[in-house]
Amino acid sequence: MFIGGVSKLIQGKIDSLTPGGVFLGWVRDTELPDACHVQVTYAGEKVAEGMASLFRRDMLQSGQGHGHHGFQARLLRPLPTGPAVVTLHVPAHGASAPMQVDVPELEPPTFERVEDILHQPPGWTVADVAAQPGCLCPEANCARLGPARFTDAVFRFVLGRWPSQPESAMNTQSLAAGRIAPRALLLECLASRERAESSFGLPGPFDPRFPFTLAGASPAIQAAA
Helix, strand or coil: CEEECCCCCEEEEEEEECCCCEEEEEEEECCCCCCEEEEEEECCEEEEEEEECEECHHHHHCCCCCCEEEEEEECCCCCCCEEEEEEEEEHHHCEEEEEEEEECCCCCCCCCCHHHHHCCCCCCCHHHHHHCHHHHCHHHHHHHHCHHHHHHHHHHHHHCCCCCHHHHHHHHHHHHHCCCCHHHHHHHHHCCHHHHCCCCCCCCCCCCCCCCCCCCCCCCCCCCC
């Protein structure tokens, strides 16, 4: 669904409201890879808010950006059980759209466990990126960073380390001479034995360790899921 905005083209949807009182959905700025701050309002009152930064494998697989566009927004107060019209709002862009949700019989609120608070949400896997390498915009990043820095970025992203001097020299020369494409280098590292034996988790686009730049590197996708 498209959300009417004043300056950006925003897509988003509320998928459901859980019995625990959490809105599940996604919001995506098709022009920028940034996480969107979202709010849900009911009868003109804000009833939930969150950040659309959670990984959604279905979005990545359908080619919608890097896939980290999901949100979970907990209700600030109960809503009447049954069908309800709420508004999904993206304050930074002045974008909003009414949406119908089914409000279930809500469960009594419970305290969150420490384990749940500290639990890391799922992120993309080697298989995810290998199937959709374009989500990292390798060609645009190589052109922007240059062969040497792009080689550094690929090793840091995939293996969690800097390349050795021989690795850096060989891959930099191969990229510069066109003997290997940026995408092929990325896929080669993802398929390496070192990666298969590594426990290093691939950093997501909002992780400080993420070495690539995604803004403006790929065209906006206009089709809503």
